[in-house]
Amino acid sequence: MKNIFYISIIAIILSSCGSEDVNNNNIHDGYDRVSMLDNLVTNIIIPSHEDILTHLNELDASVTEFGNNANNVTLQDVRKKWISAYKIFQHVEMFSLTEIGEEIYYGTKMNTFPVKDNYIDDQIENVDPNLWNLANNSGLFKAQGFPALDYLLYGLENDSNDIINNYTDGSNHFLYLQDVVKVMISNTEIVIDWWKNNKTSYVNSSDNTSTSSANMLLNDFAYYYEKDFRTYKFGLPIGVWVEGNSSPMNTNAEILEGYFHGVSQKTLAIEAINAIEKFFNGTSYDNNQLQGESFKSYLQYLGEDDLVSEIESNFTNIKNKINQLDKSFLTELGNCGGFSYYDFEAGLASCNMIEAWSHIQANVANFKVKMFGAFGVELTFSSGDND
Numbered sequence: 001m002k003n004i005f006y007i008s009i010i011a012i013i014l015s016s017c018g019s020e021d022v023n024n025n026n027i028h029d030g031y032d033r034v035s036m037l038d039n040l041v042t043n044i045i046i047p048s049h050e051d052i053l054t055h056l057n058e059l060d061a062s063v064t065e066f067g068n069n070a071n072n073v074t075l076q077d078v079r080k081k082w083i084s085a086y087k088i089f090q091h092v093e094m095f096s097l098t099e100i101g102e103e104i105y106y107g108t109k110m111n112t113f114p115v116k117d118n119y120i121d122d123q124i125e126n127v128d129p130n131l132w133n134l135a136n137n138s139g140l141f142k143a144q145g146f147p148a149l150d151y152l153l154y155g156l157e158n159d160s161n162d163i164i165n166n167y168t169d170g171s172n173h174f175l176y177l178q179d180v181v182k183v184m185i186s187n188t189e190i191v192i193d194w195w196k197n198n199k200t201s202y203v204n205s206s207d208n209t210s211t212s213s214a215n216m217l218l219n220d221f222a223y224y225y226e227k228d229f230r231t232y233k234f235g236l237p238i239g240v241w242v243e244g245n246s247s248p249m250n251t252n253a254e255i256l257e258g259y260f261h262g263v264s265q266k267t268l269a270i271e272a273i274n275a276i277e278k279f280f281n282g283t284s285y286d287n288n289q290l291q292g293e294s295f296k297s298y299l300q301y302l303g304e305d306d307l308v309s310e311i312e313s314n315f316t317n318i319k320n321k322i323n324q325l326d327k328s329f330l331t332e333l334g335n336c337g338g339f340s341y342y343d344f345e346a347g348l349a350s351c352n353m354i355e356a357w358s359h360i361q362a363n364v365a366n367f368k369v370k371m372f373g374a375f376g377v378e379l380t381f382s383s384g385d386n387d
């Protein structure tokens with residue numbers, strides 16, 4: 001009987017400890033995470049998606065006009081609408097794999113570059129358009145979205161008149177162009193509907209757990225900054241990741257965003273860093289004067305003013321350096337090849353793209369290590385960069 005008594009006491013103690021450990025995951029530091037999520041969703045996520053939808057519908061109308069009357073004027077209008085929508089997408093992309101976005105591969109379909117242009121050619125030349133199924137064919141996820149439009153509007157030929165001929169020679173080029181835009185619109189509509197229908201439950205999921213909206217959004221933000229912004233827009237084209245950083249870097253212009261357009265990289269990069277800064281600050285998408293609860297105000301609430309200052313200083317350095325770059329990163333990459341990363345670190349070589357990448361890199365640890373540590377949030381992804 002005594003043994004049973006002691007066993008019962010031990011069980012109660014263990015149960016209490018276990019319960020406390022679970023509850024520790026939900027211990028609140030007093031900050032109003034619900035207000036933060038509400039501001040980010042209401043004033044940034046939903047309106048930015050609505051704006052990209054507006055621009056995509058304008059692009060669709062322009063494509064229709066081009067199909068009815070293919071000439072240099074209508075082609076230039078499609079191109080203008082494409083880059084306008086592409087700029088807006090930079091404000092959407094950081095949460096394009098959040099919740100429903102991840103489920104339907106929204107970000108993957110919208111902006112995976114480099115585009116598989118050979119897949120596009122094969123579909124146009126050899127496949128019945130009724131069988132393309134861009135929305136559900138995973139083999140074509142890398143043959144659609146903005147990079148596919150980049151190829152279809154700029155990469156088919158070197159001369160605009162020759163590009164127009166592809167759309168008037170009886171081939172399926174126009175049908176593919178039209179389908180790409182239609183799928184971009186339908187996927188965006190799905191995402192907008194989800195955010196509007198699930199906003200309340202999403203915003204109220206504010207606990208400090210690995211599956212809460214607050215923690216997952218923080219991870220999505222840090223992942224986007226490191227991978228999509230730093231790595232894909234800058235690091236990989238420059239070739240900074242070579243063994244030991246002592247081998248000559250092999251630049252690769254063909255994997256740049258907007259490669260076929262050739263002069264859009266700076267425009268898109270500036271738009272992206274502005275979007276990142278606004279999201280961090282909780283600045284309204286539609287009104288730069290309206291600033292609500294955010295990652296920044298959360299850090300300030302916790303007394304992390306020095307960290308906030310460091311992050312903001314790096315934002316300024318990043319924007320200043322990108323503004324110094326040529327509008328075409330193809331031109332910039334020509335100055336970076338043939339040297340090792342050690343050469344640049346030692347001051348033996350100069351490359352503006354490397355300097356921009358270095359300023360971007362400075363905030364990776366601030367977000368992944370210092371900010372996550374301050375919030376007590378677990379990092380759920382690993383880049384392997386030892387940040």
